[in-house]
Amino acid sequence: MMSLRDKSCVTGVGETVYMRGSSKTAFELQIEASLKAIADAGLTPKDIDGIIPVGIVSGTADDFIENFGIPDMRFSAIIPHGGASPVMALQCAAAAVAAGVCNHVLITFGRNVSAASNKAGARIHQMPQFHFVTEFEYPIGAIAPAQLYAPMARRHMALYGTTVEQFGEVAVACRKHALLNDNALMKKPITLEDHRNSRMIADPFRLLDCSLESDGGAAIIVSASERAGDLRQPRVYISGVAAGHPDSPGSITQRPDMTSLGIAKAAPRAFQMAGVTHDDIDLTQIYDCFTYAVIRQLEDIGFCAKGEGGPFVENGRLQLGGALPTNTHGGLLSQAHVWGLNHIVELVRQLRGQGGRAQVENAEVGLVSGYGDMGDGALAILRRG
Amino acid sequence: MTLPTKPIPQATPLSRSYWEAAAEGRLVIQHCAACGKARHYPRLLCDACYSDAVEWKPATGAGRVHSWTVAHHAFHPGFAGELPYTLVTVDLDAGVRALGQWKSVGTPFIGQLVQGRFIPRDDTADLIFESGQD
Ligand SMILES: [Zn+2]
Numbered sequence: 001m002m003s004l005r006d007k008s009c010v011t012g013v014g015e016t017v018y019m020r021g022s023s024k025t026a027f028e029l030q031i032e033a034s035l036k037a038i039a040d041a042g043l044t045p046k047d048i049d050g051i052i053p054v055g056i057v058s059g060t061a062d063d064f065i066e067n068f069g070i071p072d073m074r075f076s077a078i079i080p081h082g083g084a085s086p087v088m089a090l091q092c093a094a095a096a097v098a099a100g101v102c103n104h105v106l107i108t109f110g111r112n113v114s115a116a117s118n119k120a121g122a123r124i125h126q127m128p129q130f131h132f133v134t135e136f137e138y139p140i141g142a143i144a145p146a147q148l149y150a151p152m153a154r155r156h157m158a159l160y161g162t163t164v165e166q167f168g169e170v171a172v173a174c175r176k177h178a179l180l181n182d183n184a185l186m187k188k189p190i191t192l193e194d195h196r197n198s199r200m201i202a203d204p205f206r207l208l209d210c211s212l213e214s215d216g217g218a219a220i221i222v223s224a225s226e227r228a229g230d231l232r233q234p235r236v237y238i239s240g241v242a243a244g245h246p247d248s249p250g251s252i253t254q255r256p257d258m259t260s261l262g263i264a265k266a267a268p269r270a271f272q273m274a275g276v277t278h279d280d281i282d283l284t285q286i287y288d289c290f291t292y293a294v295i296r297q298l299e300d301i302g303f304c305a306k307g308e309g310g311p312f313v314e315n316g317r318l319q320l321g322g323a324l325p326t327n328t329h330g331g332l333l334s335q336a337h338v339w340g341l342n343h344i345v346e347l348v349r350q351l352r353g354q355g356g357r358a359q360v361e362n363a364e365v366g367l368v369s370g371y372g373d374m375g376d377g378a379l380a381i382l383r384r385g
Numbered sequence: 386m387t388l389p390t391k392p393i394p395q396a397t398p399l400s401r402s403y404w405e406a407a408a409e410g411r412l413v414i415q416h417c418a419a420c421g422k423a424r425h426y427p428r429l430l431c432d433a434c435y436s437d438a439v440e441w442k443p444a445t446g447a448g449r450v451h452s453w454t455v456a457h458h459a460f461h462p463g464f465a466g467e468l469p470y471t472l473v474t475v476d477l478d479a480g481v482r483a484l485g486q487w488k489s490v491g492t493p494f495i496g497q498l499v500q501g502r503f504i505p506r507d508d509t510a511d512l513i514f515e516s517g518q519d
Contacts, residue, residue: 150454
């Protein structure tokens with residue numbers, strides 16, 4: 001079977017300012033981020049011939065054709081898997097450009113959750129993939145992701161002894177990194193004690209276990225490797241990429257093993273495609289909708305055995321200077337929540353050596369995960385050219 | 386002042402039998418009429434034999450706690466007056482898993498024997514669980 005290894009590169013990245021209470025619509029934010037990513041690559045909007053708008057909350061491919069005057073768009077796709085979608089879009093874009101379908105794919109996302117109709121509890125119950133949850137769980141009070149994930153985390157704690165302090169390690173690492181990032185919402189340092197004392201949201205999740213509600217947009221460009229050499233930035237190759245779904249993806253309640261994730265199926269495929277091992281990974285950007293989700297994914301990606309994710313994150317391992325710097329931008333927990341497209345942006349910057357004050361020295365190979373719809377997963381291994 | 390209303394399940398052709406029984410205080414679980422495999426939540430096809438033939442069988446509501454959470458923050462105004470409330474995930478003796486509201490004192494523990502039943506409210510019935518007898 002043909003491998004996608006190194007057939008494509010991420011050639012452009014762009015982000016808006018992240019904030020709360022933006023006066024711009026989701027589509028305006030998405031356009032702004034997209035133009036930045038296109039300029040970063042050294043392209044013009046008319047060069048884009050493939051587009052994957054992430055999610056269905058902002059602009060469509062047609063909207064982009066019209067606003068950019070794209071003369072010959074050859075490819076578009078919609079990937080409906082929540083926060084897993086950006087990394088799944090990497091796989092889709094890599095396949096499209098490797099097959100010669102198109103040259104430059106724009107992956108783009110924008111959101112404005114400050115609008116009242118977009119509050120955390122309301123959103124997911126309008127999405128078709130959550131119809132089981134909406135019919136059977138929402139009416140009895142399982143409203144928002146925190147409440148749906150909490151029993152999964154509670155069971156992980158009961159089975160493996162995972163602790164509140166270990167959740168806190170993830171929150172503290174992300175916050176520490178956010179303080180190095182001018183475009184991060186959270187500006188105040190936190191300690192394990194601050195985490196432990198933050199108010200309870202859905203036991204065992206406290207406020208500092210939960211990702212941020214924020215407005216903003218992010219975008220990346222994926223180009224065929226043979227086109228990337230002419231562009232502005234150093235090459236960052238997509239070396240390995242894969243997606244996976246848990247059994248019974250529609251509801252955590254109905255999953256045979258409630259703590260299982262799709263990324264467990266995807267990870268071996270991505271590592272094999274990239275031809276690297278876990279020891280080769282210099283840094284990771286792990287989708288952090290909740291602190292617990294980082295611990296669980298590190299296990300399923302294979303950095304440690306299932307149940308050992310808690311001890312794995314202790315003693316600052318995820319912090320800059322630790323063995324596995326993670327979420328060097330601050331993550332969804334402390335930078336902003338744009339469905340993890342910001343995780344890809346950050347990994348690309350790090351591999352270009354553009355990580356600013358959070359730069360990981362000699363970063364050559366990095367991993368980014370996507371996680372959505374309560375358990376769908378994807379990961380990509382990127383390497384600098 | 387009227388209290389904010391809680392969401393009500395929207396039954397579909399697939400699930401109508403479940404909610405009709407619930408309104409009468411009975412818990413029924415969808416089974417494949419061809420091979421007998423139980424499935425929940427209701428689905429169109431049996432994933433073992435792909436038959437769409439369905440049989441609804443009564444379940445006792447007895448089971449054991451799989452996991453739980455206590456909600457301390459209302460993400461929907463209809464639940465603000467009930468905080469904190471506990472949600473419990475239960476492995477039913479019927480061979481499937483269900484989510485319900487916990488109505489006994491204190492928090493449940495994993496493995497605890499529980500008994501489920503429906504209590505009526507508005508135009509629907511809520512599945513609730515209470516501590517059972519070992
Ligand atoms: Zn069957």
